[in-house]
Amino acid sequence: MNYYEILGVTPDSTKTEIKSAYRKLARKYHPDVNPEGVKRFKDISNAYETLIDDKKKLEYDTLNGFFKTYQKAPKNDQNAQKKQKNDEFSSNFAKKRAKKNEKFFSDIFSSLFEGEKYQKKSPEPENGSDINSDITISLREAIKGAQRVVNVVHSGPCPRCGGRKFINGSKCPVCSGSGEYSIHKRINVKIPANVKNGSKLRLKGEGGEGRFGGKNGDLYLFIRIKGNSKISYVGLDILYTVPVSPYEAVLGGEIVVPYMDVRFKLPPKTSSGQKFRLAGQGLKKNGKSGDMIITVSIEIPKTLSDDEVKLYEKLKKLSADNIRENIFNDE
Ligand SMILES: [Zn+2]
Numbered sequence: 001m002n003y004y005e006i007l008g009v010t011p012d013s014t015k016t017e018i019k020s021a022y023r024k025l026a027r028k029y030h031p032d033v034n035p036e037g038v039k040r041f042k043d044i045s046n047a048y049e050t051l052i053d054d055k056k057k058l059e060y061d062t063l064n065g066f067f068k069t070y071q072k073a074p075k076n077d078q079n080a081q082k083k084q085k086n087d088e089f090s091s092n093f094a095k096k097r098a099k100k101n102e103k104f105f106s107d108i109f110s111s112l113f114e115g116e117k118y119q120k121k122s123p124e125p126e127n128g129s130d131i132n133s134d135i136t137i138s139l140r141e142a143i144k145g146a147q148r149v150v151n152v153v154h155s156g157p158c159p160r161c162g163g164r165k166f167i168n169g170s171k172c173p174v175c176s177g178s179g180e181y182s183i184h185k186r187i188n189v190k191i192p193a194n195v196k197n198g199s200k201l202r203l204k205g206e207g208g209e210g211r212f213g214g215k216n217g218d219l220y221l222f223i224r225i226k227g228n229s230k231i232s233y234v235g236l237d238i239l240y241t242v243p244v245s246p247y248e249a250v251l252g253g254e255i256v257v258p259y260m261d262v263r264f265k266l267p268p269k270t271s272s273g274q275k276f277r278l279a280g281q282g283l284k285k286n287g288k289s290g291d292m293i294i295t296v297s298i299e300i301p302k303t304l305s306d307d308e309v310k311l312y313e314k315l316k317k318l319s320a321d322n323i324r325e326n327i328f329n330d331e
Pocket residue numbers: 158159160161162163164165172173174175176177178179180
């Protein structure tokens with residue numbers, strides 16, 4: 001099969017026709033779509049590369065007798081004849097093409113395989129996607145601030161083939177035909193002091209890479225303060241066991257929840273284990289926020305002064321109520 005037959009065009013076809021024929025066939029026989037089509041795809045690519053290139057096409061036509069003007073050449077001296085022929089072809093060829101296709105000259109510069117040039121005039125800018133990631137820090141780090149190295153996989157179109165996977169009909173050597181490239185990037189992140197649990201840090205431009213001049217996406221880091229024995233998470237809810245001293249439990253008062261920048265009013269005569277739900281004070285993600293559920297834990301200070309102990313002794317004498325007396329009378 002000659003190149004015209006391979007592409008299903010004629011020597012008179014315009015570049016646009018050749019290009020369009022090529023695209024249709026390339027789509028059909030592209031090895032990604034059709035693993036059986038490797039040889040066919042190569043033939044198609046070779047045919048296209050030759051027919052879309054004026055110099056190569058002229059040579060091909062000359063060698064294979066596709067120009068009728070060839071026969072009209074005067075029969076003089078061999079060399080002169082050859083030169084004249086070529087001149088004639090070039091000029092006829094150019095005139096013919098120019099008439100058939102106004103985009104003739106511009107097309108020369110935008111062959112499908114001229115990667116960078118093609119890329120510039122083609123697709124719309126595409127912005128990169130945002131990357132979301134969690135970052136877990138300790139309570140101490142949450143208060144004092146911290147530095148972290150975050151590993152992010154950046155991916156984007158292959159710089160060599162511009163994401164088209166193939167160059168001149170063979171697999172792009174840089175991306176091995178995937179059209180993509182990805183690099184692992186280590187990003188130094190500064191976590192500000194007094195960061196709130198569930199808050200997010202935005203690192204501008206550190207997300208997925210934009211294509212065709214589009215903007216890079218952003219990297220969002222969701223801060224999670226590491227759970228310890230006092231804090232755990234259920235979905236967006238924070239379960240927090242808050243220590244309360246005996247006198248606070250009796251008298252009530254405002255309690256500042258450690259590390260959370262949250263206050264709540266402890267009612268008088270609160271027992272250990274009593275729970276309080278602070279609506280909207282949980283983790284925040286995608287516009288939703290959970291609650292903070294506080295469990296009161298009455299704890300005895302590790303060090304008690306003599307005076308304090310004396311007061312407890314006084315309390316003991318004063319207290320008429322036996323706390324265990326009615327233990328089963330609740331029902
Ligand atoms: Zn590539």
